[in-house]
Amino acid sequence: MPNPAVWNVVFDAGSDAGIVLAADFPVTGRNEGGFAELLPHLNPDFSLWQTVAPVRAPETGAPPEEYLAAWLSEIEASGRVVRAVMGYCAGSVFAGALAEKLAERQAVAPAVIVFDPELVDVPTAHLQFGRVVGNMTAILTEAEIAELAGTAELLAAKPGIEPTEFAAELYAVFTPIGRGALLRAGLAEDYADELVAMVGSFMAYLCAASGLDPRPGWARATVVTSGSERSGLNRMRTTPGVAPIVIADEHRFEVEHRDLLRTPAVAETVAGLLAARPEGGA
Template sequence: MTLVTTWTTLKASNSAELVLCVDFTETGRAEAGFPELVANIDYDATFWHVRPPAVAPGCGIDGAAYVRSWVEPIKESGRKVHAVMGYCVGAVYAAELVDRLAELQGSAPELILFDPEPTSLENVYFQFGKVFGILSSILNEEDVAQLRETMDTMLQVEGITVEGYAAHLYATFREVGHRAFERAGFDPEYSEEMWETFSAFLAFLTYADHLDPWEGWLRATAVSSSNPRNGLNRLRDSGRTVVAEELRFEEGHDVLLTSDEVARAVTKLLER
């Protein structure tokens, strides 16, 4: 299977340096993303944002192959990556990218993480639940009930993996979504775009479970929000050392990347 990953430009520069941003925003979520942060960062570099391949969970690839497709466009650019930034589950991939780029360019980029979290069954459950809000105008009660049943039932299956869980969710969503899209009169091209978006989103959550970010995170700087259920705040009582340095802010998780104070702090990190 050929995986194609593209990077979109958030900010262009004549500088030879690249700063990579890892997050998934195509589902129209409420949380702010890297476009908001990068607009306020005063650092001369080109900023790229990943657009991961549209593959479905359970298609037979692994996390290593998934991330490998991200590196090819970077190699072709001929630029040196100065830093990699990851938000939430994107922090898992950011750590993997730093390791691969260290081998490629001979030195490791800076690693900056925003409320870093490993993926989990609960994370997939929560994020997939947002689909109901996004598609509330076309899903009926039967659709929602069928999706909820799969979400709740499969979550209780002993030994189920993140990938197995996501694959079941995607299969059910294809069935339910097909009915809903037909009722709404969506044309096939638009429907296919929707499938690609949601398959890419579930894959992004899924293949992070194939990677071990913990060693890489020990070299990172983390930017933490005030939300107790997000990022390092969930691990606060474990006593575990997760990152090399942590900067804590009063902003909530959903607006962390809109903060001028956070942007100034990140600018200083990039200048080091």
């Protein structure tokens, strides 16, 4: 079994089964559905491994290759074939990069299925931070929400700012505010610190994704697109300066971005894609 600090085994179909990888940053209580919700509807004959991002603060600026290297080493140690790589939102960047690396190591390249994929830039990090704050509105004061939102907007408008600088400066402002709100809500100090660090790790995860080019992997990907205008291909196709994104196929569903992985029609489509194994695949 892989190191649980590197891969979370959502489902184990046995040592002879192929693996499907899922790149995501799931946290308890988030509004978006996750791969654990999708899995039961897939009738899996494969094991599902989900990425575990390292605990890091965004100011460390860790190279994205460190994320990929840890994940890939565990796959190689398992000796098992990866049938497909899936990714959700910013996780689709890592999915595309992992798929390209695995295509060099396996006789048959894994299939690639991504859900509202995002190229990570400052607007993406800004949007994702807004979702983090949105999940905390029950414990943040109006003044705190306004301060965090205002800081994020000022930083996002700063000429030439890069995702790592944006995330590091925003996290520095968030840390005391978020910690204070969690303590007011009655959480123990160590748990409050853990949750604040998780936000930092998420921002660092976005920074790492911003340093990868997933488009070679996406070129043979099937994309599952929601009806949310500010997510995935919908946003990229209307954003000036974003080069055309080449993909192999697309399935659109008129559901919210947050509901993609919990929608039965999506699960039915994905089950069909995973059942159509490439010749020689596991």
